Amino acid sequence: MEYFVQQSINGLTLGAIYGLIAIGYTMVYGIIGMINFAHGEVFMIGAFIGVIMFTVLGLAGFGPVSVAIILVLLVSMVFTAAYGWTIERIAYRPLRGSFRLAPLISAIGMSIFLQNAVQLLQGARVKPLPAVVVGSIELMHADGFSVSISYIQILIISVTVALMVGLTLLVQRTSLGRAQRACEQDLTMAALVGVNVDRTISFTFVLGAALAAVAGVMVAMYYGVVDFFMGFVAGIKAFTAAVLGGIGSLPGAMLGGLIIGLVEAYWSAYFSIAYKDVAAFSILVLVLIFRPTGLLGRPDVEKV
Amino acid sequence: MPAAASVRSALESAFRSAALGGIAALVLAVPLVGLETLDTPQGLGIAMRWDWVAKAVAIIVLGRLIIALWPAIPGTHLRIWVGVGLVTFIAIAADWWNGRPFRVDRLVAGLAVGLVLQAIVALRARFQSRNGREAVRSPAAIRLDRWLAVALIVCAALLPLTPLADRYIIDLGTTILIYVMLGWGLNVVVGLAGLLDLGYVAFYAVGAYSFALLARDFGLTFWECLPLAGFFAAMFGVLLGFPVLRLRGDYLAIVTLGFGEMIRIVLINFQAYTGGPNGVRSIPRPTFFGHPFTDFPEDGQVPFHQLFGIEYATFHRIAFLYYVILGLAALTFLFTERIRRLPVGRAWEALREDEVAARALGINPTNTKLTAFAIGAMFGGFAGAFFATRQGFISPESFTFIESAMVLAIVVLGGMGSQVGVAIAAVVLVVLPELGRGSVAALPGMFPEPAATVVRVALGLLPDFGIDLDLGRIRMLLFGGAMIAIMIWKPRGLLSRRDPSVALKVPVRAASGAGGQ
Numbered sequence: 040m041e042y043f044v045q046q047s048i049n050g051l052t053l054g055a056i057y058g059l060i061a062i063g064y065t066m067v068y069g070i071i072g073m074i075n076f077a078h079g080e081v082f083m084i085g086a087f088i089g090v091i092m093f094t095v096l097g098l099a100g101f102g103p104v105s106v107a108i109i110l111v112l113l114v115s116m117v118f119t120a121a122y123g124w125t126i127e128r129i130a131y132r133p134l135r136g137s138f139r140l141a142p143l144i145s146a147i148g149m150s151i152f153l154q155n156a157v158q159l160l161q162g163a164r165v166k167p168l169p170a171v172v173v174g175s176i177e178l179m180h181a182d183g184f185s186v187s188i189s190y191i192q193i194l195i196i197s198v199t200v201a202l203m204v205g206l207t208l209l210v211q212r213t214s215l216g217r218a219q220r221a222c223e224q225d226l227t228m229a230a231l232v233g234v235n236v237d238r239t240i241s242f243t244f245v246l247g248a249a250l251a252a253v254a255g256v257m258v259a260m261y262y263g264v265v266d267f268f269m270g271f272v273a274g275i276k277a278f279t280a281a282v283l284g285g286i287g288s289l290p291g292a293m294l295g296g297l298i299i300g301l302v303e304a305y306w307s308a309y310f311s312i313a314y315k316d317v318a319a320f321s322i323l324v325l326v327l328i329f330r331p332t333g334l335l336g337r338p339d340v341e342k343v
Numbered sequence: 344m345p346a347a348a349s350v351r352s353a354l355e356s357a358f359r360s361a362a363l364g365g366i367a368a369l370v371l372a373v374p375l376v377g378l379e380t381l382d383t384p385q386g387l388g389i390a391m392r393w394d395w396v397a398k399a400v401a402i403i404v405l406g407r408l409i410i411a412l413w414p415a416i417p418g419t420h421l422r423i424w425v426g427v428g429l430v431t432f433i434a435i436a437a438d439w440w441n442g443r444p445f446r447v448d449r450l451v452a453g454l455a456v457g458l459v460l461q462a463i464v465a466l467r468a469r470f471q472s473r474n475g476r477e478a479v480r481s482p483a484a485i486r487l488d489r490w491l492a493v494a495l496i497v498c499a500a501l502l503p504l505t506p507l508a509d510r511y512i513i514d515l516g517t518t519i520l521i522y523v524m525l526g527w528g529l530n531v532v533v534g535l536a537g538l539l540d541l542g543y544v545a546f547y548a549v550g551a552y553s554f555a556l557l558a559r560d561f562g563l564t565f566w567e568c569l570p571l572a573g574f575f576a577a578m579f580g581v582l583l584g585f586p587v588l589r590l591r592g593d594y595l596a597i598v599t600l601g602f603g604e605m606i607r608i609v610l611i612n613f614q615a616y617t618g619g620p621n622g623v624r625s626i627p628r629p630t631f632f633g634h635p636f637t638d639f640p641e642d643g644q645v646p647f648h649q650l651f652g653i654e655y656a657t658f659h660r661i662a663f664l665y666y667v668i669l670g671l672a673a674l675t676f677l678f679t680e681r682i683r684r685l686p687v688g689r690a691w692e693a694l695r696e697d698e699v700a701a702r703a704l705g706i707n708p709t710n711t712k713l714t715a716f717a718i719g720a721m722f723g724g725f726a727g728a729f730f731a732t733r734q735g736f737i738s739p740e741s742f743t744f745i746e747s748a749m750v751l752a753i754v755v756l757g758g759m760g761s762q763v764g765v766a767i768a769a770v771v772l773v774v775l776p777e778l779g780r781g782s783v784a785a786l787p788g789m790f791p792e793p794a795a796t797v798v799r800v801a802l803g804l805l806p807d808f809g810i811d812l813d814l815g816r817i818r819m820l821l822f823g824g825a826m827i828a829i830m831i832w833k834p835r836g837l838l839s840r841r842d843p844s845v846a847l848k849v850p851v852r853a854a855s856g857a858g859g860q
């Protein structure tokens with residue numbers, strides 16, 4: 040029982056991170072109907088910028104940890120958002136209206152490009168980040184096994200919840216969110232009634248990249264290491280989360296992320312840690328067979 | 344609009360776009376280019392590279408300015424000279440910036456390259472019809488292509504017999520042919536059926552491990568395993584494709600991506616059979632239909648050289664491997680050429696162009712896609728079995744995503760659907776990093792003398808930014824960039840164009856910009 044609770048806490052933390060990345064996939068898919076393969080790389084870039092900023096602040100002897108974390112999160116969000124914006128401008132916007140495979144191939148090219156650019160610029164080796172937040176709270180104790188939640192886990196979950204609330208308000212209440220919802224329903228119609236479609240799509244990429252940056256920084260703090268290849272598997276899992284939740288649906292992405300995180304934690308704990316990545320892919324295939332619209336998604340009707 | 348005003352507005356928008364690009368480049372470059380993480384004994388350190396940032400921004404601003412102003416330059420000849428002049432200027436400016444002496448050979452190179460380009464343009468203008476490109480090429484052009492293909496195949500077949508052939512050349516040729524075959528196999532899936540398969544290497548791995556394990560555990564020979572390897576790979580393709588192909592095309596891409604990774608994880612962890620990360624060793628070498636290529640045959644076996652009464656040489660085995668893959672590749676080529684004219688091949692292309700219309704015509708999309716996917720997988724399996732017997736050792740290391748990306752880059756670069764283009768792309772993409780094993784500066788040394796001078800002169804144009812360009816290291820970076828660039832500028836491929844498999848006999852004029860839909 041205690042073991043189970045501990046794994047649930049770990050799974051929730053992991054799920055929060057997958058959910059944050061999955062939102063980037065689901066928003067972009069909702070609006071322009073393409074899989075942004077480079078999104079995993081955006082997450083990786085966010086993590087790298089986080090590590091670099093932490094190192095810079097650490098070398099400069101910057102004082103309070105809480106301020107440092109907020110600063111690093113903000114800086115990483117801003118720079119990573121710039122990457123998201125640029126990726127859309129360079130690789131996707133010129134291809135709107137091109138043949139079906141074009142944006143996908145362009146996206147995979149962008150993913151390969153970013154991965155190798157970071158590898159060449161920052162080195163292929165794993166970059167360590169010393170623990171920024173240490174310590175934990177003991178929740179339960181039984182039979183020599185203690186259940187604890189670390190401060191970093193609390194941080195990850197609470198930041199995720201805060202961002203979710205913020206995102207929901209943004210999408211529901213602001214004019215940008217309204218434009219986004221309009222574009223999601225019908226791009227052409229939205230343009231006809233005066234929504235600036237280009238700007239809304241750019242904004243979607245910026246928003247997705249900023250959330251991925253938060254996920255990246257928190258993964259760097261949680262695991263203490265980043266490398267140029269980390270975006271690949273995280274990207275696939277987050278995409279699985281988005282599909283599981285119903286691609287195009289924001290709450291679905293978060294729900295899917297949590298389920299994937301929990302499944303991965305339980306799988307590693309009770310079955311085999313070696314096959315934990317296989318679990319996520321198997322879920323993806325199973326969902327696509329039995330419920331392609333996902334848990335909260337709408338059926339995808341193709342109109343001619 | 345008066346001419347002056349239009350020039351001014353063109354300039355204005357060009358400078359605005361350049362400035363925007365510069366700002367974006369600055370923001371992107373500051374964290375990842377400007378600050379480099381260093382491994383130090385005390386943990387992570389930081390090195391600053393602001394000069395790199397400045398260079399990156401300068402390149403982007405200049406590049407965007409040129410791209411924006413390019414269409415405003417009247418006439419092809421002027422464009423050539425403006426382009427060459429700019430490159431020469433950048434090369435000289437980079438020398439000056441880095442405090443190196445002025446090099447006259449850069450001017451010479453600029454002049455030479457410009458003249459050559461002008462000659463090419465003049466020649467092309469001569470041979471091209473005045474009306475520009477047509478949707479369907481003339482029968483003469485298609486015949487020429489076919490003769491070219493035959494000539495290439497004959498050259499490839501004669502290569503091991505020429506005095507030029509040494510171990511290295513034939514080995515390289517074998518590697519190229521493996522990629523040609525993989526490219527043709529993936530071309531069926533991506534180029535003809537329009538399905539994006541990002542895990543093609545998985546089928547390659549299935550083929551390789553099928554052969555390795557069947558040979559190890561059951562003592563089957565290469566020729567017995569070859570069909571089985573293709574069969575198993577095709578079965579995996581069907582199993583994977585069946586649930587996914589019912590859905591929108593994009594899902595296939597990510598599922599195959601996941602599957603490629605999954606196969607690798609299973610291979611690493613399923614140690615009892617696959618040997619895990621250590622791989623499978625001592626896979627039997629191919630034999631000439633039972634006659635091994637060895638100096639010391641086991642009892643009762645007649646080695647290849649005795650069979651033909653010639654001196655033993657290791658070269659025989661390498662040449663034999665070369666012919667095997669040449670045969671396999673030729674089989675792939677012929678099979679694809681034939682099947683794309685059959686109803687199922689036409690159905691693939693119909694589905695690729697418009698799924699809804701194809702459905703309305705009564706084509707079953709799932710089954711049709713499934714055949715393409717399975718056939719592509721089968722060729723991947725064949726290539727995998729060959730790879731295993733050639734290497735004699737396989738491990739999961741050989742089947743990473745990079746391989747899938749490389750094959751996909753070959754297909755995209757070659758022009759999706761174009762067989763000749765894919766072959767050329769495979770040659771270029773395999774040879775390019777091979778040349779760059781050293782640095783770019785060592786390139787002229789790779790060629791025999793008259794060609795070396797040409798390369799040396801042309802390299803005079805390459806600006807020296809003080810960054811060592813190692814083609815082998817930046818290979819994947821170039822692939823990624825090339826995939827984006829090709830999708831934007833030449834979606835039908837850089838090296839060749841694809842003719843429709845079936846076309847109206849009456850030539851139909853293409854609208855301007857035939858690429859795209």
